[in-house]
Amino acid sequence: MASFVAKKLCPQLICLPQNYEKYTEKAKEIRAIFAQYDPTFESASIDEAYLNLTAYCTENELDPEEAVQRMRAEVLEKTKISVSAGIAANAKIAKIASNKNKPNGQFRVPNEREAIMKFMEELPVRKVNGVGRVFERELDAIGIKTCGDIYPQRAILTKLFGEKAFHFLMQCYLGLGRTKIQPVENYERKSVGTERTFHEIGNKEEFRAKLWSIAEELEKDLARTEFKGRTLVLKVKLATFEVLSRQCQPPRAVSTAKDLYAFSLPMLEKLEKEMPDLKMRLLGLRCTNLVSTKKVGIELFGFTSRPKPASEVADSPVEQEIETEEAFEKAAREELQEELDDLEKLSQEVSESTERQDEAAASPSQPVYWDCPICSRPQVAEDRAFNDHVDYCLSRQTIKEAVQGASDAVPAEAPAASKTRKRRTTESPDPRQKRLFFS
Known part of the structure; x- marks a missing residue:
């Protein structure tokens, strides 16, 4: 949550100063522990990581849940930081599962088709990483609220959202996701x-x-x-x-x-x-x-190998899968940032409006204001400016809900166009792989 939004909700909020150097140092300590369980683990950000514990569990004859419990306990003991974990057959489900038992808990989705299908069937589409608020509204408009609702509507998905969206949504329904875990620098x-x-x-x-x-x-x-x-x-x-x-x-x-x-x-x-x-x-x-x-290596007879341009190298199915997930995640992040920007802009407009009202109250001449029928805030009695404000309120219903706290309100209309998202097909996950996500 953005600090300015939090202060709106709680004016008495005390914000502590940030210390990114300390955060980075703690992250290094935690990653050092992760490396003992999976030397090629993938660090997604300062507080997120994916690990493949298949080899570790085999060598130590441990159940995945026991291995994760041991690792979480070690992190807590050595760094005094608690972590939550998700255990699943692929990265997508592991990430979703990591949010199930927060804070300081873990949740496992069994590596069985029936268990995975049941888990995804009941999962709201908004819980899937990469489905933002706009996409959620679009899916809700055609009756898709959970991943289980995707399959019955499969006939219209391509026409409405495109072929890549169809593949992405069907992967969500089937619980498919990438199974290759590697260091970020390898991408x-x-x-x-x-x-x-x-x-x-x-x-x-x-x-x-x-x-x-x-x-x-x-x-x-x-x-x-x-x-x-x-x-x-x-x-x-x-x-x-x-x-x-x-x-x-x-x-x-x-x-x-x-x-x-x-x-x-x-x-x-x-x-x-x-x-x-x-x-x-x-x-x-x-x-x-x-x-x-x-520096490129020297090959036989002294000839130096020239790496092929990216355009000449065909994307593997795994790379296509990664691109798909990254594109959706990026679109969702950009969408969230736009919403925060609009919230802050609206917050500033409200503050400026309040200041104008205070100035008007102090002056002998009282200007005329009209109340907006959407947000009920007074606006200057000028036709064009008033109409522009009403249009803004109607097109930003979600922001109005956040500012006014009316979370139960239904948006006046869905956005006219959604963001362009890269979506591609993926391979079926290897059932032997166990994926963890930490958040």
Whole structure:
């Protein structure tokens, strides 16, 4: 939950200062323990990981639940941090199961077809990672509330959402997911980037200071991942929460802070000319069309092997499956971020409206206000502005619910269009594999 939303719900809330260095250090301690159980475990984020315990359970003659219980106890004893776990035949179900017995618990979905089908049949579609609020509303409109409702509606899914959506939803119904667990660095990267959110700024010197700082941070990330970028993307979020992006192709692949700053500055200057009153709250840089800086090996007769471009390498079924899940997860994250931005924007509008009312009360002349029929907040008595506000309330019903606490209200209408999501088919999971997800 965003802090500004939490403060709206609880004005007396006390927010403790964040300490990312401490979080990172604790994460390293926990990962060191995970490595004892699966040396090639996959760290999804600072507080998430997937492990394949098949080999560990076989060597130690342990049941998966016993192995997980032992590992969780070791983490708690050595780091004083409790973890929750999900145990299942694939990563998708393991992640869902990890939320079942929070906090400090574990839940297992047996590696049996009947058990998996029953588990998914009763599962709300919103619980599947990658199904965001918008997609949930669209599915609900055709009677799909749980994964068990997907199969009866299979005939219309392709026509409504596309072939990739059909495959993704059928995988959800069948409980299919990826079974290959490997370190994150083994996956092919499409881009390397960093961005930073801050309080609203509107000074050119501040823009350049932020840009240089981000360029230095991106240089470190590129060095760590051993890449250079042929395309440089500048991302800006305005004070109005509108997101703009610009990109350029430097004459050579770039990776140093000096080059990143030099080639991104003209894009920023162009934005400043286009928008004289430019104010922003986020700035980011991203490199795409990556070129590896790793030293290639020397093969027979002294010839150096040339890695094939990504376009020449056909995606394996596993890679296609990973791309599908990543695309859905990214779409859901972006959707959530947009909702938070809209919430904050609406919150600011309410604050500004309250300030205007206070100023009007203090002045001798009282302006006329009309109450919005949707949110019941007073609006300036001007036809165009009032109509725009009503349209905004109608199109952002979900946000209105969050602000007013009317969680039982039904949205006036579903969004006109959903985000484009990459969805592909996947392979059937190996029943011998046991997947864990920690959160």
